[in-house]
Amino acid sequence: MGALLLAAVAGLALAQLALLATAVSVRLAQDLRQRRDREVAAAIRPVFAGYLLGDWPLPAVDPGRSPAVDRVLESLTLELLRKVRGGERSRLVGLLEARGLVDRARRRTRSWSAFRRAHAAELLGAVGDPRLLPDLLRLCRDRVPEVRVAAARAAGKLGNPQAVPLLVGSLSGPRPVPASVVTMALVHLGPSAATHLRPLLGSASAPHRAAAAQVLGVFGDLASTSQLAALVRQDPDDSVRLAAAVALGRIGSPAGVRPLGCALAAGHPDALRMAAAASLGRIGGSAAIRALRCCLAGGPLSHQVARVVAEALAQSGPEGEAALERIARGRGPGRPHAQAALAILRLSQERTRELRRLRERTA
Amino acid sequence: MTRFLGELVIWFNWFVLAYFLALHTTYLLLILAGTADVVRELRARSFSGHDDIFANPLTPPVSVVVPAHDEEAVIVESVRAMLALRYPELEVIVVDDGSRDGTFEKLSREFDLAEVKRPMSREVPTLGTVRSVHAPRGGQPLLVVRKECAGRRADALNVGINYSRHPLICMVDADSLLDPEALLEVVKPFVDEPQRTVAAGGTIRVANEAAVDRGRVVGPRLPSRWLPRVQAVEYLRSFLHGRTGWSRLSGLLIISGAFGVFRRDVLVEVGGLDLRCLAEDAELVTRIHHRMRAQRRPYRVVFLADPVCWTEVPTTRSVLGRQRQRWSRGLAEMLWKHRGMLLRPRYGLIGLVVLPYYWAFELLGPVVELLGLPVVAIALSLGILGLHYAFLFALASLGYALFLSVCALSLEELTFRRYPRWQDLGWALLAAVVENCGYRQLHAWWRLKGLWAALRGRAGSWGAMPRMGFGALEPRPQS
Numbered sequence: 001m002g003a004l005l006l007a008a009v010a011g012l013a014l015a016q017l018a019l020l021a022t023a024v025s026v027r028l029a030q031d032l033r034q035r036r037d038r039e040v041a042a043a044i045r046p047v048f049a050g051y052l053l054g055d056w057p058l059p060a061v062d063p064g065r066s067p068a069v070d071r072v073l074e075s076l077t078l079e080l081l082r083k084v085r086g087g088e089r090s091r092l093v094g095l096l097e098a099r100g101l102v103d104r105a106r107r108r109t110r111s112w113s114a115f116r117r118a119h120a121a122e123l124l125g126a127v128g129d130p131r132l133l134p135d136l137l138r139l140c141r142d143r144v145p146e147v148r149v150a151a152a153r154a155a156g157k158l159g160n161p162q163a164v165p166l167l168v169g170s171l172s173g174p175r176p177v178p179a180s181v182v183t184m185a186l187v188h189l190g191p192s193a194a195t196h197l198r199p200l201l202g203s204a205s206a207p208h209r210a211a212a213a214q215v216l217g218v219f220g221d222l223a224s225t226s227q228l229a230a231l232v233r234q235d236p237d238d239s240v241r242l243a244a245a246v247a248l249g250r251i252g253s254p255a256g257v258r259p260l261g262c263a264l265a266a267g268h269p270d271a272l273r274m275a276a277a278a279s280l281g282r283i284g285g286s287a288a289i290r291a292l293r294c295c296l297a298g299g300p301l302s303h304q305v306a307r308v309v310a311e312a313l314a315q316s317g318p319e320g321e322a323a324l325e326r327i328a329r330g331r332g333p334g335r336p337h338a339q340a341a342l343a344i345l346r347l348s349q350e351r352t353r354e355l356r357r358l359r360e361r362t363a
Numbered sequence: 364m365t366r367f368l369g370e371l372v373i374w375f376n377w378f379v380l381a382y383f384l385a386l387h388t389t390y391l392l393l394i395l396a397g398t399a400d401v402v403r404e405l406r407a408r409s410f411s412g413h414d415d416i417f418a419n420p421l422t423p424p425v426s427v428v429v430p431a432h433d434e435e436a437v438i439v440e441s442v443r444a445m446l447a448l449r450y451p452e453l454e455v456i457v458v459d460d461g462s463r464d465g466t467f468e469k470l471s472r473e474f475d476l477a478e479v480k481r482p483m484s485r486e487v488p489t490l491g492t493v494r495s496v497h498a499p500r501g502g503q504p505l506l507v508v509r510k511e512c513a514g515r516r517a518d519a520l521n522v523g524i525n526y527s528r529h530p531l532i533c534m535v536d537a538d539s540l541l542d543p544e545a546l547l548e549v550v551k552p553f554v555d556e557p558q559r560t561v562a563a564g565g566t567i568r569v570a571n572e573a574a575v576d577r578g579r580v581v582g583p584r585l586p587s588r589w590l591p592r593v594q595a596v597e598y599l600r601s602f603l604h605g606r607t608g609w610s611r612l613s614g615l616l617i618i619s620g621a622f623g624v625f626r627r628d629v630l631v632e633v634g635g636l637d638l639r640c641l642a643e644d645a646e647l648v649t650r651i652h653h654r655m656r657a658q659r660r661p662y663r664v665v666f667l668a669d670p671v672c673w674t675e676v677p678t679t680r681s682v683l684g685r686q687r688q689r690w691s692r693g694l695a696e697m698l699w700k701h702r703g704m705l706l707r708p709r710y711g712l713i714g715l716v717v718l719p720y721y722w723a724f725e726l727l728g729p730v731v732e733l734l735g736l737p738v739v740a741i742a743l744s745l746g747i748l749g750l751h752y753a754f755l756f757a758l759a760s761l762g763y764a765l766f767l768s769v770c771a772l773s774l775e776e777l778t779f780r781r782y783p784r785w786q787d788l789g790w791a792l793l794a795a796v797v798e799n800c801g802y803r804q805l806h807a808w809w810r811l812k813g814l815w816a817a818l819r820g821r822a823g824s825w826g827a828m829p830r831m832g833f834g835a836l837e838p839r840p841q842s
Contacts, residue, residue, distance in 0.1 A: 303484035
């Protein structure tokens with residue numbers, strides 16, 4: 001027994017030492033690598049800047065092709081590619097291509113390491129060459145969720161509307177991509193994707209319809225107003241109705257007022273009523289204000305719906321403000337909410353007046 | 364009789380040995396289970412798409428609810444930091460829970476508050492009457508609610524929930540500072556799986572003596588005083604890696620009240636926080652598990668190791684003792700309240716593994732630990748246990764506990780490495796030794812007192828915790 005205990009104590013001590021030694025070695029290695037990368041970055045930054053400004057030709061900073069230079073260049077380029085456009089962007093992509101980093105990334109989309117595949121997807125997306133779309137769409141079906149997410153995001157950055165059906169398709173299936181990622185990728189494709197998205201409003205899949213509605217709303221796509229209005233009125237799925245109601249508010253067409261007014265009526269889910277109220281507030285105009293006023297003054301409505309309706313009226317200009325004042329003076333269920341929204345509105349008006357006075361004084 | 368006593372002592376000694384072996388092995392398994400998640404989270408960080416979440420017009424807005432009771436030392440810094448969080452749309456609701464110091468006056472001066480009318484919904488129950496509601500003239504998304512103190516943090520949080528406007532609610536303590544990206548990170552599971560994710564929590568780390576600049580922790584370091592330093596290692600081992608492990612196994616029972624995000628509709632559905640329980644944060648998560656599993660609904664409660672909330676921990680023994688007694692008492696209340704879930708297959712892993720673990724090790728741990736010491740002494744005095752064996756047993760037990768701390772520290776070094784100075788690593792190792800020789804026994808005593816208070820059923824209260832305030836100390840240069 002004693003020997004067993006001794007062995008356990010010795011084993012534990014050795015394991016602790018081994019763990020500590022590993023941690024310290026890794027820390028040392030990381031410190032060294034960071035120092036080396038800093039030195040390399042300091043050396044190549046002037047050459048890099050000169051090339052980027054078009055003053056110098058393609059830099060040949062290391063004939064030996066050290067991995068540290070590739071690493072630093074890749075990181076610098078990726079960071080800058082998010083910020084620059086036009087000629088500078090083309091020069092950066094040219095640099096990546098000349099050093100073979102784009103080809104390497106394409107090869108790495110088939111690497112065994114999920115980290116490398118995701119990293120490769122990120123680089124290909126930053127390069128923004130539409131010809132790289134097949135590589136990225138293949139990765140959208142990867143077995144590792146993080147790789148799929150990185151690939152979907154990168155596919156959006158290529159700006160190729162042909163990606164719409166496949167990106168939307170990646171919402172479902174055995175290896176799905178989260179809806180938020182797909183939606184953002186679709187937004188990145190830009191308004192040119194709207195023509196590919198409109199037919200999806202009639203898709204049999206509710207997530208597809210919801211995603212299309214959300215993105216068309218972000219694009220402010222006036223041409224899809226009637227389809228979205230139909231979805232708000234009669235789609236069997238609540239999430240689709242909600243997405244369509246928000247989209248109508250973003251588009252801001254007066255044609256959206258009628259279906260949104262219907263969605264505001266009692267009996268609908270609170271989330272939909274709140275979305276409809278907020279959208280009506282965005283659209284504004286007499287018809288929207290009338291719908292909001294009737295809702296707040298008449299009820300029945302929950303606390304949260306009443307609050308959103310009152311806030312929507314407050315942002316609808318003088319006509320909405322007058323409606324709020326009438327409700328605040330009355331005895332209806334919307335009175336406290338109208339008073340609260342008016343109080344915040346008054347603060348904001350006071351702030352605007354104060355700013356105006358300040359501006360006049362300084363002028 | 365003596366022989367029977369001797370047999371009893373021997374068996375108890377074996378039981379204690381087996382108990383500690385089981386406890387430490389569970390910790391080890393949790394650390395191992397969590398390691399994979401921590402490494403994955405860390406590697407995925409570069410593709411986490413925070414910019415996308417920030418730019419996404421569909422990212423849900425968040426109401427940050429901050430209960431504050433006598434927090435004048437930290438409140439302005441804390442609220443300023445929360446308003447500056449990187450997030451597309453948020454509102455901060457400070458619930459001044461009957462402060463007798465200058466908490467409200469400081470807020471009023473700093474943010475130029477004006478009293479406004481704002482009706483409170485009655486979606487979750489509250490106790491203390493709301494006195495007034497204030498909004499800043501400058502238009503910042505801030506609401507300050509003044510209420511009478513009911514002696515319960517849960518009451519302030521429920522008031523905050525009732526006033527909140529957004530679909531996600533983030534609960535943050537007033538003495539805590541979030542990393543600028545922390546909210547984006549902790550909301551990510553809700554963005555990725557909006558239907559399934561119901562709650563998510565981030566890591567709590569010790570902020571004492573850290574360099575703070577405009578509400579941001581810019582120079583993390585281990586505190587120079589032993590009590591907070593030991594707590595820093597304790598937080599690292601049990602709160603960071605323990606919870607990551609439970610989260611990995613879908614058995615996370617605690618999301619710290621200092622930093623947790625919940626879906627508002629779920630909070631309203633379960634009736635908000637329990638106004639009678641002292642461990643209202645753990646009770647809330649357990650109640651969510653209870654409801655979701657009882658209704659067989661798919662759901663996720665997630666712990667993320669990367670988003671960090673920095674908090675001030677007690678620096679004196681008396682305050683720490685009160686805090687730990689309260690935790691232990693709250694745990695006992697919570698476990699008793701949900702005893703119906705225990706060993707019931709309907710509640711899955713929570714009922715069959717997690718709750719039994721909490722009963723056996725977290726609740727009754729101090730009883731076994733403190734009872735073990737006199738029994739070993741009796742065994743030694745009766746000559747049943749040799750001094751040599753007793754020493755080896757103690758060494759093996761200490762070695763295993765220390766091994767766990769070293770595992771946690773090494774994992775921290777290999778992954779997040781939040782304490783960049785070499786000397787912090789050395790101090791952390793020393794603190795791990797101190798934690799196991801002295802602090803742990805003291806902690807067991809406090810937990811036992813808390814358990815005893817719960818058994819006696821006297822009304823408990825939060826008690827005061829004096830704050831030093833952030834940025835009170837000059838930042839020391841980094842090595």
